Amino acid sequence: MVASEIHYPATVADLLQLQRDNPSLLIYAGGTEILRERGGRFVDLPPVIALLDGISDLRTVNRTEGFVDLGAGLRMSEILAIRKRTLPEAFVRTLRGIATPAIRNLATIGGNLATRRRFMDTWSILACLDATMELRDAAGPRWVNVNRLADEAGKPAFPVGALLTKIRIPLEHWTHGVTKKTGNPAWPSAESATFSVIARIDKSVVDSIRMAWAGMTAFRFPELEGRIVGLGLPLDPPDRARIVEAFAEAAAELDPESAPRFALLVDAALELLGR
Amino acid sequence: MTVTFILNGEDVSVRATSGDRLVDVLREDFGLLAAKADCRKGTCGKCLVLVDGRLVPSCMIPAFKIKGREVVTMEGFVQTIEYEDLRKGVEEAGLETCGFCESGLLLALGSLLESSARPTREEVLEAVSSVQCRCTDPETTIAAALAAADHRGRRTYRRGRQ
Numbered sequence: 088m089v090a091s092e093i094h095y096p097a098t099v100a101d102l103l104q105l106q107r108d109n110p111s112l113l114i115y116a117g118g119t120e121i122l123r124e125r126g127g128r129f130v131d132l133p134p135v136i137a138l139l140d141g142i143s144d145l146r147t148v149n150r151t152e153g154f155v156d157l158g159a160g161l162r163m164s165e166i167l168a169i170r171k172r173t174l175p176e177a178f179v180r181t182l183r184g185i186a187t188p189a190i191r192n193l194a195t196i197g198g199n200l201a202t203r204r205r206f207m208d209t210w211s212i213l214a215c216l217d218a219t220m221e222l223r224d225a226a227g228p229r230w231v232n233v234n235r236l237a238d239e240a241g242k243p244a245f246p247v248g249a250l251l252t253k254i255r256i257p258l259e260h261w262t263h264g265v266t267k268k269t270g271n272p273a274w275p276s277a278e279s280a281t282f283s284v285i286a287r288i289d290k291s292v293v294d295s296i297r298m299a300w301a302g303m304t305a306f307r308f309p310e311l312e313g314r315i316v317g318l319g320l321p322l323d324p325p326d327r328a329r330i331v332e333a334f335a336e337a338a339a340e341l342d343p344e345s346a347p348r349f350a351l352l353v354d355a356a357l358e359l360l361g362r
Numbered sequence: 363m364t365v366t367f368i369l370n371g372e373d374v375s376v377r378a379t380s381g382d383r384l385v386d387v388l389r390e391d392f393g394l395l396a397a398k399a400d401c402r403k404g405t406c407g408k409c410l411v412l413v414d415g416r417l418v419p420s421c422m423i424p425a426f427k428i429k430g431r432e433v434v435t436m437e438g439f440v441q442t443i444e445y446e447d448l449r450k451g452v453e454e455a456g457l458e459t460c461g462f463c464e465s466g467l468l469l470a471l472g473s474l475l476e477s478s479a480r481p482t483r484e485e486v487l488e489a490v491s492s493v494q495c496r497c498t499d500p501e502t503t504i505a506a507a508l509a510a511a512d513h514r515g516r517r518t519y520r521r522g523r524q
Binding site: 115118122128130140164187189190193 | 363379380381382383386399402403404405407410416417418419421422423424426427429470488489491492
């Protein structure tokens with residue numbers, strides 16, 4: 088077991104410098120996924136670790152008329168404690184469904200998004216909400232859509248050497264929003280995944296709809312979502328079947344194992360919206 | 363490395379490696395055995411403690427992360443007046459817990475009452491969902507929490523009038 092060198096940076100600039108000096112630096116936020124992966128009495132951690140607890144810039148909340156910015160170092164429980172109606176309801180409900188209150192007291196929103204091995208619970212709802220992230224590296228800060236965390240094959244693609252500092256969530260009005268978890272509800276396994284759908288329904292007509300899946304792969308199909316827009320609810324059964332089939336085919340190209348479950352959830356979502 | 367923190371109200375220091383989890387430090391270096399290391403994945407709730415007032419699984423915290431923080435274990439919690447309120451509520455409701463979950467369950471309820479003076483049934487169930495043991499039934503747990511909230515409310519009301 089290696090005795091790790093622990094750093095407690097006070098600013099994002101200090102952290103970026105540490106990262107430049109130590110390319111294999113482990114950035115330690117809530118650490119829930121890091122410690123869960125490493126069972127046993129002693130935890131085998133990389134030689135250099137940076138703890139984010141002391142960086143106050145990563146723990147801010149800023150709301151404007153059009154969006155809310157969440158610091159990546161905010162814990163899930165801290166986000167849930169933010170005044171009601173500050174955040175989209177579907178996002179809040181998704182956070183409430185993550186693990187247990189004790190784990191949510193440790194886990195951070197940034198850690199949930201930046202996991203390299205798989206996609207965690209917040210990706211699907213944030214992808215639906217068209218959230219963006221502030222990434223910082225030696226070249227400076229930049230904003231990118233959370234969709235960019237998945238590559239063309241739907242696999243995790245967190246940019247190497249970048250630091251996730253903020254998540255920006257647009258504040259649009261949605262009439263419906265549901266997140267459903269499949270597989271082990273307590274901890275992510277190879278089978279577990281999260282499916283989110285948000286929609287705006289006006290006089291029984293679909294004004295806008297977004298659906299996303301996040302597990303070992305992550306995907307969203309805006310072109311297919313566009314085919315539902317303008318349709319009256321409830322959908323005609325043949326139309327619904329055709330739409331579900333199209334989503335299933337698109338998902339099968341990226342993740343054949345998950346495609347049937349994804350299709351079932353798309354069908355359930357369309358049925359729910361029609362009630 | 364040496365980690366300095368506040369443990370049950372006292373300043374303490376401990377020699378720990380970067381691979382040590384808080385639960386093992388508490389048990390092996392300080393002899394505080396109420397928190398138990400079982401799943402080591404943060405799911406069972408047997409190792410729950412309060413860090414800076416927040417309920418957390420101590421198996422999911424490396425020792426280096428508690429530098430400068432305040433840790434309260436069940437051994438420290440039983441010394442508080444808040445525990446007395448909870449104890450009365452537990453006795454009145456007839457809540458009986460097993461030796462595995464007792465510490466986590468009571469700390470979860472204590473933490474809930476700290477943030478919510480009059481919790482709802484849903485809030486109680488949500489709070490104890492951090493503990494996986496099923497040795498006691500939910501209704502008795504809810505009754506204990508509400509009775510403890512009453513005791514706490516009466517005590518703080520009396521103190522306010524003095």
